[in-house]
Amino acid sequence: MTQYANTPEAAHCVKVAAMIQETIITTQNSAGVAHIAPMGIHVEHANEIIILPFRPSTTLDNLLATQTAVINYCDDVRIFAGCLTGRRDWPLHAAEKITGQVLQNTLAHSEVELVSIEEDAVRPKLFCKIVHTVNHRPFMGFNRAQFAVLEAAILVSRLDWLSPEKIALEVEYCRIGLEKTAGERELEAWGWLMAVIAEKTLRNAHE
Numbered sequence: 001m002t003q004y005a006n007t008p009e010a011a012h013c014v015k016v017a018a019m020i021q022e023t024i025i026t027t028q029n030s031a032g033v034a035h036i037a038p039m040g041i042h043v044e045h046a047n048e049i050i051i052l053p054f055r056p057s058t059t060l061d062n063l064l065a066t067q068t069a070v071i072n073y074c075d076d077v078r079i080f081a082g083c084l085t086g087r088r089d090w091p092l093h094a095a096e097k098i099t100g101q102v103l104q105n106t107l108a109h110s111e112v113e114l115v116s117i118e119e120d121a122v123r124p125k126l127f128c129k130i131v132h133t134v135n136h137r138p139f140m141g142f143n144r145a146q147f148a149v150l151e152a153a154i155l156v157s158r159l160d161w162l163s164p165e166k167i168a169l170e171v172e173y174c175r176i177g178l179e180k181t182a183g184e185r186e187l188e189a190w191g192w193l194m195a196v197i198a199e200k201t202l203r204n205a206h207e
């Protein structure tokens with residue numbers, strides 16, 4: 001991070017940039033229809049975040065329409081894997097300070113308002129201000145299987161760009177942490193992702 005840029009520790013860093021938190025963003029369109037999507041938010045300062053949706057994106061369209069979103073800090077990795085495998089129907093309840101929807105199964109959430117946009121044809125930057133944050137449940141510690149599912153979900157979101165060899169290599173690495181530490185939620189999420197990867201591999205073999 002920036003404050004270490006000129007220290008000896010910086011020599012061991014591979015990048016000097018904003019921290020990215022993997023979250024679930026809930027938005028809604030002007031008719032009130034909710035949309036759930038995993039997205040990495042860039043944390044600039046305590047109350048400022050940047051959302052970077054790749055076009056085309058329902059999250060982007062909804063944010064432009066309503067100027068609000070909810071950032072869900074969620075350790076239920078089934079929601080990350082579910083959104084990438086056609087399972088987007090997760091329980092929600094109303095936000096407190098903005099018009100929006102909060103994931104029922106989140107540890108905490110922030111309600112944000114859109115402040116400005118840096119336009120880009122591929123990936124615009126949406127600068128948002130956090131107006132309200134609520135803790136719902138305690139964070140119970142890091143879990144390698146959750147990390148493995150997140151990495152596999154990111155692979156699934158890039159299936160059309162990555163080579164089968166790279167996908168296979170990364171899945172095998174992720175599987176180590178998964179097999180040692182997973183609970184039921186992580187195993188279920190992993191199964192959904194592996195089914196999509198297997199289907200894609202089969203399709204490639206027939207092309």
Ligand SMILES: Cc1cc2nc3c(=O)[nH]c(=O)nc-3n(C[C@H](O)[C@H](O)[C@H](O)COP(=O)(O)O)c2cc1C
Binds near residue numbers: 053080083
């Ligand atoms: C952990 C994780 C982080 C992601 N981060 C982003 C992101 O920053 N921007 C993005 O456009 N898609 C991201 N994706 C992929 C989106 O969730 C997915 O493509 C989604 O459908 C976005 O499009 P939508 O707004 O139309 O739903 C991420 C996926 C995962 C699993």
